Amino acid sequence: MVAELGHFALILALGVALFQTVVPMVGAYRGSPAWMDSARPAAIAQFGLLAISFAALTQAFVTSDFSVRLVYENSHTAKPMLYKITGVWGNHEGSMLLWVLILALFGAAAAVAGGNLPPSLRARVLSVQGAIGVAFLAFIILTSNPFLRFTNPPFDGRDLNPLLQDPGLAFHPPFLYLGYVGLSMSFSFAVAALIEGRVDAAWARWVRPWTLAAWMFLTVGIALGSWWAYYELGWGGFWFWDPVENASFMPWLLAAALLHSAIVVEKRESLKSWTILLAIMAFGFSLIGTFIVRSGVITSVHSFASDPARGVFILAILAFFVGGALTLYAARAGAMTAKGVFQPVSREGALVLNNVLLAVSALVVFVGTMWPLLAELLWDRKLSVGAPFFNKAFTPFMIVLAIVLPLGSILPWKRGQIARAARPLAAALVLALAVATLVFAVSTGRSSIAVIGAGLGAWLIFGAAAELWHRTGSAGLGRLARLPRADWGKAIAHAGVGVTFIGVSLLTAWQVEDIRVARPGESFDIAGYQVTLVDVAEVQGPNYLSTTATMRVRRDGREVAVMHPEKRVYPVQAMPTTEAAIDGGLFRDLYLVIGDAQADGGWAVRAYVKPFAFWIWLGSGLMAVGGLVSLTDRRYRVAAGARSRRLAAVPAE
Amino acid sequence: MKRAGLILALMLSLGSAALAVQPDEVLDDPALESRAREISQKLRCPVCQGENIDESNAPISRDLRLYVRERLVDGDSNDEVIDAVTDRFGEFVLFEPRARGGNLILWLAGPILALIGLIIAWSFLRSRREIAAPVPLSDAERSRLDRLMEDDTRA
Numbered sequence: 018m019v020a021e022l023g024h025f026a027l028i029l030a031l032g033v034a035l036f037q038t039v040v041p042m043v044g045a046y047r048g049s050p051a052w053m054d055s056a057r058p059a060a061i062a063q064f065g066l067l068a069i070s071f072a073a074l075t076q077a078f079v080t081s082d083f084s085v086r087l088v089y090e091n092s093h094t095a096k097p098m099l100y101k102i103t104g105v106w107g108n109h110e111g112s113m114l115l116w117v118l119i120l121a122l123f124g125a126a127a128a129v130a131g132g133n134l135p136p137s138l139r140a141r142v143l144s145v146q147g148a149i150g151v152a153f154l155a156f157i158i159l160t161s162n163p164f165l166r167f168t169n170p171p172f173d174g175r176d177l178n179p180l181l182q183d184p185g186l187a188f189h190p191p192f193l194y195l196g197y198v199g200l201s202m203s204f205s206f207a208v209a210a211l212i213e214g215r216v217d218a219a220w221a222r223w224v225r226p227w228t229l230a231a232w233m234f235l236t237v238g239i240a241l242g243s244w245w246a247y248y249e250l251g252w253g254g255f256w257f258w259d260p261v262e263n264a265s266f267m268p269w270l271l272a273a274a275l276l277h278s279a280i281v282v283e284k285r286e287s288l289k290s291w292t293i294l295l296a297i298m299a300f301g302f303s304l305i306g307t308f309i310v311r312s313g314v315i316t317s318v319h320s321f322a323s324d325p326a327r328g329v330f331i332l333a334i335l336a337f338f339v340g341g342a343l344t345l346y347a348a349r350a351g352a353m354t355a356k357g358v359f360q361p362v363s364r365e366g367a368l369v370l371n372n373v374l375l376a377v378s379a380l381v382v383f384v385g386t387m388w389p390l391l392a393e394l395l396w397d398r399k400l401s402v403g404a405p406f407f408n409k410a411f412t413p414f415m416i417v418l419a420i421v422l423p424l425g426s427i428l429p430w431k432r433g434q435i436a437r438a439a440r441p442l443a444a445a446l447v448l449a450l451a452v453a454t455l456v457f458a459v460s461t462g463r464s465s466i467a468v469i470g471a472g473l474g475a476w477l478i479f480g481a482a483a484e485l486w487h488r489t490g491s492a493g494l495g496r497l498a499r500l501p502r503a504d505w506g507k508a509i510a511h512a513g514v515g516v517t518f519i520g521v522s523l524l525t526a527w528q529v530e531d532i533r534v535a536r537p538g539e540s541f542d543i544a545g546y547q548v549t550l551v552d553v554a555e556v557q558g559p560n561y562l563s564t565t566a567t568m569r570v571r572r573d574g575r576e577v578a579v580m581h582p583e584k585r586v587y588p589v590q591a592m593p594t595t596e597a598a599i600d601g602g603l604f605r606d607l608y609l610v611i612g613d614a615q616a617d618g619g620w621a622v623r624a625y626v627k628p629f630a631f632w633i634w635l636g637s638g639l640m641a642v643g644g645l646v647s648l649t650d651r652r653y654r655v656a657a658g659a660r661s662r663r664l665a666a667v668p669a670e
Numbered sequence: 671m672k673r674a675g676l677i678l679a680l681m682l683s684l685g686s687a688a689l690a691v692q693p694d695e696v697l698d699d700p701a702l703e704s705r706a707r708e709i710s711q712k713l714r715c716p717v718c719q720g721e722n723i724d725e726s727n728a729p730i731s732r733d734l735r736l737y738v739r740e741r742l743v744d745g746d747s748n749d750e751v752i753d754a755v756t757d758r759f760g761e762f763v764l765f766e767p768r769a770r771g772g773n774l775i776l777w778l779a780g781p782i783l784a785l786i787g788l789i790i791a792w793s794f795l796r797s798r799r800e801i802a803a804p805v806p807l808s809d810a811e812r813s814r815l816d817r818l819m820e821d822d823t824r825a
Contacts, residue, residue, distance in 0.1 A: 252690065252725060259720050287798065361795040369795060373787040381780040388767070388776050396772060401714045403722065403765030409782045534693045612692075621693050 020085050023073025024164035027114075030066035030121070031154040033059055037124075037147030045212075053140035057128040060143050063150060064125035067118045070564055071105075074114060078105050084170035087157065087163045093176035093589055095560040103187035104177045109311065109327075110163035112190055115305070119191075119198040123227075124150065127202060141209035142202075149201050152334045160327050176560065176589035185245030192238030193265055195304040199231025200272060204300035204342070207293045211345045214352045214506050215287040221282035225297065226648055228279060232272040233644035239265050240637035251595035253608050255524075255633055258407040262305030263386045267379045271299040272488045274607035285365055285430065286356035290350040291372070297346060301339040302379070308335055309386070360432040367425025371418070378414035383391035385410060418519060419473040421479025422511060427487060441487040445479035460526065470522020477515025481508040500651040510643025517636025523629040534619040544626040546607065547571045551579075553611065553620055561585045563596075566611040566620065570600065574656055582611040606630040633642060690725045692732070697739055706739050713755055714763045722765060744781075755816055 037059035044052025074087075078101050083089040091108045092101060100107075106115040123145040157163070180186065206224045210216045234330040242262070247255045256262065275295040281288040308331045341428045359365040385402045392398040424447065428438045439446075453472030460467050485508045489496040529544040540549040564584040570577045580598035587594070600607040605628045612621030691710075697703040710724035721730040721737075734755065741751045769777040788803055800810040807815065 083692075200789055236772065250725075254725070257720070326778070351779045355798070357798070359795075359798050361792070367793055369791045373784070373791050377780070377787045380783050384776060384779040398772075399760065399762045400767050400773075401720075401765050402767055402776070403712075403714060403720070405712050406767035409766075410777070413786070414780070444796065532693050533690055615693075650717055 018594050019073045019076050020082065020164050020166065021062070023070040023077075024162075026066045026069040026073070027154070027164070028158060030063050030070065030117075030160060031151065033066060034121075034147045034150035034154055037063060038144050041147075042144040045137040045140040045144070048137075050136060053136050055142035056140045056147070057131075059147065060121070060128035062126040063147070064121040064239070067114075067121045071114055071118045075102060075105050075113060078102065078600055081174065082170075082186060083172070083174050084167050085163075086167055087166045089167065089171055089174045091177050092174040093560060094173055095589075096176060096182070098561055099184070099187065100177055103181070106190050107187075109182040110157070112194075112337045113157050113161050113224075113311075114151065114163055115191060116198060117150060117192050117486070119194050120146070120150055120153065120201060123198060123202050126398065127205075138209055138213055140221075141212050142205045142245045145205035145208045145358045146201065149205070149338065152337070156330050156334065160330055163483070174589075176587065177583070179587040179590055179592050179594045180249065181243070181559065183245060183249060184586075185241050185249070189238055189241040189245060189335075192234050192241060194238075194343040196231050196233075196235030196238050196272070197268060197306065198264075199227060200268060200296075200300045200303050201230055202227040203272075203275060204338075205233065207209075207296035208342050208345060210293060211342070211349045211632055214349055215351050216282065216293065218283050221279045223293070224278040224292075225276060225283060228272055228276045228296075229644050229648055232269065232276055233641045233648075235265065235269045236637055236641045236644070239269060240641075242632050243637075244388045244634050248599055249594070249595055251597055251610050251624070253528075253597070253606075253630070255521075255628055255630075258385075258404045259305075261310050262383050262385050263311045263407075264302075267302040267382050267386075268306060269301055270375050270379035271295060271302055273370045274379075275299050277375075280367050281357075281365055283632040285359065286361075287355040287357035287365060288372075289353040289355055291345075293350065293353065294346060294424065295376070297339065297342045298376075301335070302383070304331070304335040304338065305383075308332055310402045328382050357431075359430070362428065362435060363433050364425070364428045364430045367428050370421060371425065376413050376417045378411055378418075381410050382407065413517075416469065416473065419477055421516070422477060422514070423484065426480075426507065426511065442480055442483050445476065448479045449473075449476035457525075464526045467526035468514045470526075471519050474515040474518035474522070477518060480513045481512040481515070484508060489543070493646070503647050506643045506645070506647025506650065508643070509646055513636045513643055515636070515640025516632050516639055517654060520629045520632030520634075520636055524627055524633065526626040529626045531624045533622055534615050534617070535622045536619040539619075541624075543624050545572060546623075546626065547578065548609070548624050550620065553614075556583075558585065558591065561587045564611065566598075566609075566622075568598070568609055568622075570607055570609075578607065580607070580609050582609045583609055601631055603631060604629060629647070677712070690723075690731070691735065692710055695732070695735055695739065697743070699715060706735070706742055709738050709742075709751055711755050712752065712765050716759050716763055765801050782825055 037056055039057035039399065040082060040142050044050075044055065052285075074085075076082075077088050078092055079098070081088065081092060081094045081101070083092075086339065087108060087110050091111075092104050096104070106112040122141060127139075127146065129144055129476040131142070134142070201225050206220065206227070210220055242265070243255045246257070247253055267663060275292065278288050278292045278295055282292050308328065311327055311331055340422055355602070357365065359512075385407055386400045389400055390401050424439060424444055427441060428435075449472055452475035453468050456471040459469045485497065485500065488500055529545040531541065532582045533541060535541060535550040537550055537552045540547055542548075547570070547573070549569045551569055553566045556563040556565045562585065566582050568580045568582065580600055582598040583596035585596060586592070587592045595610055598609045605626055606629055608625040608630075610623040612623065614620055691707075707724060711722050712725045713734065715721045715723050715726035715728050715734075717728050717730055718726045721731075723734045738751050738755070741754060746754070752764070754779060761767065767773045767776060
């Protein structure tokens with residue numbers, strides 16, 4: 018009964034979305050306020066209906082209603098409650114339902130918070146948002162219905178893929194979707210602006226927080242996924258350049274470019290048509306990402322749903338929205354005349370360079386990801402493009418970006434001089450060089466990664482600090498606290514990039530690994546630590562069997578940690594997983610893995626010392642926090658009144 | 671049928687327990703071992719989804735790891751080992767496609783796109799500078815301005 022209610026609400030939501038697409042758009046065209054305003058209740062109603070639908074599916078999962086096929090295929094009575102809930106989106110159908118729920122959430126948020134938008138712009142934004150909803154709701158109902166029932170319900174389910182029964186992965190998809198779908202707002206604003214034929218500072222002031230929020234969620238989502246891979250896959254890799262990772266990384270890079278170019282539109286009324294194009298591309302790449310994951314066209318560990326019919330449907334959605342938006346862009350972009358005038362050496366110029374680097378690096382990832390598919394289509398060649406290629410092709414862009422970032426972000430608007438702008442950064446440069454020298458002195462290895470990465474990371478961190486200090490006009494700490502939140506957000510996010518740089522490069526260069534057979538009671542040394550395998554025991558978990566080892570780690574005779582790496586088997590899915598034991602620290606992670614029993618009574622054991630691993634996610638966290646701090650800036654909180662006044666002053670075209 | 675076999679192999683290899691490189695595979699010579707690891711990370715497991723043979727648990731990856739080590743012990747260079755594996759399994763196993771023929775497009779995409787991007791950006795930046803000269807008023811604007819000035823003086 019509840020499932021049918023959810024099913025019914027889902028279909029009603031499609032009807033409401035259709036209304037939301039057509040009526041406000043026609044209203045904006047005919048200038049009818051009532052028709053335009055109908056977008057707001059429609060957006061809220063669509064969200065309400067989808068919330069009911071999602072709640073119904075969640076209820077089916079929580080109560081293990083195996084008459085619903087999706088629950089049977091992805092759940093089990095013995096599964097812990099947390100994973101019964103996260104199992105709702107741990108499968109194709111449920112994750113698409115979450116996708117449209119978030120889409121509708123953003124639409125409703127724009128409807129509620131958009132009171133001071135010009136009515137026609139608001140109507141058009143919500144109409145475009147509604148159209149995206151129509152496409153994906155139709156996709157769900159026609160190809161991926163989560164509410165299908167069995168006539169004869171089975172007794173128990175097939176359980177969720179054990180890899181997904183994990184807190185990191187449980188919350189990875191919702192954050193990614195918040196990011197992907199958040200970019201739909203920027204897209205809707207871009208298309209609405211193209212239809213209106215007008216882009217101004219007020220428009221950018223609207224688009225920027227949405228983009229910033231989407232980028233923040235993407236950052237958290239990607240970081241969670243990478244953290245999960247680090248502790249779950251059993252060897253501590255954190256990034257594999259897997260097609261699906263790339264699918265989330267491309268929108269992230271483009272969203273980063275977009276939120277920077279929107280600053281130029283907001284402050285200097287320039288780069289307008291480029292910003293519109295970026296907004297279209299960023300969402301386009303989110304759709305491409307959805308296509309890659311959902312179609313299984315590029316094989317990847319992540320595609321737990323691969324079905325050609327679904328792939329074709331999503332490709333059609335992609336072609337319609339991106340193709341339509343680009344056509345509109347070609348027709349209308351000429352109307353976006355830039356106002357601001359500036360010299361090449363200026364903040365505007367630096368932001369243009371930032372955009373070139375981020376957009377081109379995203380395209381490089383795109384070409385690399387699609388290349389195997391292209392080669393097969395064009396020449397019938399089956400080839401692979403993997404981590405070694407991406408490391409070589411992508412890294413140079415990040416190095417250039419890191420070199421110019423502190424300098425570019427301190428340049429004044431309109432016109433600047435590099436020598437003069439660089440003066441406040443002198444101390445930062447000296448400190449960064451000192452860090453690079455220190456790392457060089459400590460490194461015994463052959464790799465230059467550590468020196469370059471740590472030096473650049475330090476340059477970014479000290480550069481961000483120097484810029485903050487510069488903004489106070491050397492007036493001391495009191496002034497520092499009164500700086501705009503946007504300045505703080507920027508410094509925190511840029512320092513976060515530096516912290517991640519350091520983490521990635523030092524972990525890659527300095528990691529130590531030891532693979533061996535150890536008998537219970539045996540000890541071995543790794544990078545100054547003495548590891549003892551105390552014993553190995555069989556333990557029964559709620560829905561799995563575990564082989565749990567007890568390992569003692571000492572350093573200089575003092576005990577550092579007692580760790581319990583596990584190997585689990587989930588009988589329902591007959592699938593083994595590893596649960597590495599990690600003793601985390603600011604400067605190093607100890608990472609222990611227990612493997613198979615050996616014939617001589619010993620156990621295969623892998624031990625790693627991973628220096629600065631934590632910094633990768635610390636940096637990602639700082640980027641997200643920087644975005645959040647920037648979002649709370651005064652001008653977004655109090656801009657409401659100012660915005661409507663400003664809009665009234667803009668003459669009609 | 672071949673495809674079904676592949677999918678089966680995939681399912682068997684997917685997500686099985688860690689410990690890709692087994693203790694008995696590790697070479698005694700640390701220099702050779704680290705070369706073996708370097709090579710393993712460039713070779714794709716032929717039956718897995720996007721895993722290299724260093725990470726993979728598939729039996730064929732173990733065979734390949736052992737083969738790579740045998741060849742290294744016999745004194746082959748890294749490239750010779752990679753070529754030998756590629757001859758047998760095709761270029762599919764290369765995670766770093768060779769920069770030859772059509773693949774040149776892949777390798778040159780980054781530098782060429784960057785160049786195009788910089789040229790476009792530079793011409794845009796120049797155009798922004800050139801507008802710096804104030805545009806003279808059009809006749810219509812001038813007459814409107816005159817009218818406004820007249821209004822002002824009369825008031």
